[in-house]
Amino acid sequence: MTIGTGTGAGAGAGTGHGDEQGDERGDPGLGAIMSERRHLINLGYRLLGSLADAEDVVQETYARWYAMSPREQRAIESPGAWLMTVASRICLNQLGSARVRRETYVGDWIPEPLPEPTEWNGGPSGGADPADRVTLDESVTMAFLVVLDAMTPAERVSFVLHDVFRYPFGEVAAIVGRTPAACRQLASSARRRIRTAHPTTAAPATGQAGIVRQFRTAWEAKDIEALIGLLDPDATATADGGGLAVTHPCPIVGGERIAHAYAEIARVAGDRTTFLECTVNGLPGLVAFQGGALVTVFAFEVVEDRIRNIWAVRNPEKLRPWRTTDGLTD
Known part of the structure; x- marks a missing residue:
């Protein structure tokens, strides 16, 4: 980086x-x-x-x-x-x-x-x-x-x-x-x-977009093996609910553990949740909607074609700039 x-x-x-x-x-x-x-x-x-x-x-x-x-x-x-x-x-x-x-x-x-x-x-x-x-x-x-x-x-x-x-x-x-x-x-x-x-250089935005898109596809399909292939073995997934939204209480460490945890999230969410691609802090990311309301923003760090970090922001007080969905790509 x-x-x-x-x-x-x-x-x-x-x-x-x-x-x-x-x-x-x-x-x-x-x-x-x-x-x-x-x-x-x-x-x-x-x-x-x-x-x-x-x-x-x-x-x-x-x-x-x-x-x-x-x-x-x-x-x-x-x-x-x-x-x-x-x-x-x-x-x-x-x-x-x-x-x-x-x-x-x-x-x-x-x-x-x-x-x-x-x-x-x-x-x-x-x-x-x-x-x-x-x-x-x-x-x-x-x-x-x-x-x-x-x-x-x-x-x-x-x-x-x-x-x-x-x-x-x-x-x-x-x-x-x-x-x-x-x-x-x-x-x-x-x-x-x-x-x-960040001892190595992160992937450029164009390359990261492809990885995030593959992650979204594998996540929606609950394809654990595909998710594992996209995650760094030592990846970390951190969530922020601020006590106002349900999240994993501690960061999830390890690509395999994250893959299983996120597949379970997709299973529980079912058809109620829609994932869309967007730009988060200048880089490709995802947002999740439930019932038409934006509930989570996901930011990623991609290094050498693998996802090293996932940050999931669910605290509604931090989602104020995301109050509309116009311009997000389906």
């Missing part, structure tokens, strides 16, 4: 990407300030793994901006960089408190999955697509986000700001509250975690 190095929408954010607005540091204006929203959402989602939490961070960031007087706002040389810095610090604080909240979370926690923007038709508010505000590059694949979630808050923020958004370590240090040398070490530690978790 390779690392996204600055290809996201926020690349260069720390060096004044938002200071085109204003005239001689005049009032940047509402439009210019709100144009930074996508950069902030991109940052917040990568740091928190939750679109809902990212949106809360953006709201808090803007609240702090508008709590300042016009004179204080005009004194800020780069409003865009100021907003990104404030959002980063809010995320850092939230990451610390999130670890405490996870101790009471029912079952395994999986980052909130995102649909492809073209597979969205309106949102909870009927307005702009939240997923469309997140650039779907490799730094938001489920495999990448799961590794990020295992990092310490300082590691995660240092790595994402430097390797994904290309902040210099001097600016990262001011946000994290460490020295530039310490932040360099944190980012290096994060890279080692990623290499350890």
